[in-house]
Amino acid sequence: MRIPAPALKLAAICLALSPLVAPGAAQAQAFPSQPIQLVVPWPPGGGSDTAMRMTADAATKRMGVPVVVLNKPGAGGTVGIKEVMSSKPDGYMLAMIATGAIFAQYNNPNANALDEMEPVVFFGDDPSAITINPKLGFKNLKELVDYAKANPGKLKNGNDQPGGSSHVAASVFEKGLGIRLTKVPYAGFAPTVQALLSGEVDMASIALPDVIEQHAAGKLRILGVSAKARHFKAPEVPTFEEQGFPVISGLWRVIAAPKGTPADRLKVLEAKFLETLSDKEFQDRARAAGFLVTPGGGAVAKKRWAEDDAAMYPVFLEAGLVKTRQKK
């Protein structure tokens, strides 16, 4: 079959003009009608990146438009988040935020505060833990706490740089357990695990999923997990609370949109992401990869932020880390 040339020309003109017509048409169309960008403010390869890539892949099927992950790392996550929060609030630019955003707003003048964002969906937590080099000999949390109380500052704890999630966890542990540690900073979890294996530090306050394999192989020992419940990847490890220390610390992940995004679009995003995260197949896949997915809507996310903000602010203040936006 041959298509007459004028018809082809007409089609080409229509195609060329379509972007001009599109804005008007889009208003009438159902909301996600073009690709959604999900900015991960961390470099590719880490837990957050993996979690968001899995989410984006599954959400693409639900939204009917591609959900594309874009890594924009820098300044503890604030670069990527700021870019999204300053973008046009049309629901097509979203960012992942994590617990670290609470710290950033007090430490970095360029960081966004919660009232500049619109949380869409709550993904889940990676709980923190106390992990030791087995050479240390402690069998449970109590033995460690007793030793640390008798020898303040003697135990060397491997953690992130000040403000990083495992540094915050260490500070929360010090306050909650009433102990004092020598906090030795490393650039990320990998060198921290290395230092713990080599015996340079005695213990570490990094997230449980980062030490599970070492624990299973007997190279490291997780003394307790600082969550409400035991972790499915290491069910034999008791929580802090079970051992008599009600201390909770961890890292949560939330997907957020810029302030001012139309309510109907937020509703669509929230519903579709909730469907995605609640899907049985997705949950199985995420569990296999070590993520505990506990889906929740925007309100759940806001509540968690507010709770953790209230709990952590005194810790930051005590550690001298509050530089901007002092709370009254």
Add this chain to the structure above:
Amino acid sequence: MEALAASLGANIALGFSVALSPTNVALCLAGCVLGTLIGVLPGIGPSATVAMLMPVTFYLSPVGALIMLAGVFYGSQYGGSTTAILVNLPGESSSIVTTLDGHAMAKEGRAGAALAVAALASLFAGTVTTLAIAAAGPPIAKFALLFQSPDYVAVMVLGLVAAVVLAQGSLPKALAMIVLGVFLGLVGTDVTTGMQRYTFGVNALFDGIGFVPVAMGLFGIAEIMHNLEATQGKGRVMRPMDRLWPSREDFRRAAPAAGRGTAMGLGLGILPGSTTDIPAYAAYSVEKRISSEPWRFGKGAVEGVAAPEAANNASAQAGFIPMLSLGIPPNAIMAMMIGAMMIHGIAPGPQIIDKQPALFWGLVASMWLGNAVLVVLNLPLIWLWVRLLTIPYRVLFPSIIVFCCIGCYSLKNNPADVVIMALFGVIGYGLKKLRFEPAPLVIGFILGPMLEENFRRAMLVSGGELSVFVTRPISAVFLAVSAALLFAVLMPAVRRARSGEVAG
């Protein structure tokens, strides 16, 4: 011993049976081709590519995914040296040192020989490293655990001393460049205290100045500016190539250098935080130091291509050792590989060899396969690459600049990096005019912050005891070697000065 050899044989057989399945061979080939391409394109690094391929790996078998991603990684190491040699533009950071002698060889009309030596040295290093991983992966990983902060400090000191040794021309100028490099490395967030240093509230500087924008500016952009000026905009004319293949003399010089480079790459590559560039620098400086004709370096010495190329490939593959057997990723790419495995519910760690023998040995076998594929792929391509040299410079240089910009941007999807690259292009041009070498600056820039971080950590852990540097055997040995090296370099200069001669 025999039982050990037999089990090793069985394991390798298992590995090849996995790696040679049609799907996995195809994935290996696809990864290698893609890796070579992104390696040739300056700045578009393996990290960005591996990140983009991550969603694809959801739908592959775990071992297939790893084989493909690994192919991208070492393919880029091969490809990165191609542009370094031909147009003096390092495709990857680890190829910067290859520009020194590789490009000098190209200027002499020996581009084909340089490319062939680079490919063969990489193959040799890849083969040796694969065998090392197969025979002794876990024990080697344990060796890495012997290193603590004071030992890293000593390694960095050796690196900085090597930078002095590596310096061409005036020693005071080299020292000035190292100090400037260390200073630039201070910019950003201090790991120990979390304080901002020299960031002036600019968000783009909070994580420090990126290595790639600096290196591309100093080497790539500055070189282009210099070339355009020196030739009134026509670009440098290369001597026509007289031969494609290295001479017998080239092989005689290159073979032992590749051996030493492999050993250094393997040794340094298993340390966490190690990148492929440090082993390449180290291997180069060793060659220059032990050579009976050190003046040939920087003017087209074939050893200066073979050693760093072997070292960067060996260290790229040695990175798999701590990744697989300890679950500790020594660099960003290995972290992404762990991410790809996690999605399939496989966590690398001490038990992976027992729990996932097919995956482990399949990956090991595919490494060797990948290296062989790359040589088969790259040797015939040499004739194509060298034709790049016949492209008129007025066409070539704008494309190089465009690729540099894309590459810099794609690192963090941040336009600030492109501006930083441009700035360092101008700085590099100024330094060239004033006859300052950029190489020591880059070494100071990489090693300075690592030295500081580890030194402060060592002090924190030891409670301020400086004696840890001499009481720990590893640290003591590295410091002793550094002192000896420094002495060997400085003595002739001191003697010359005393005898009244004026040093150059």
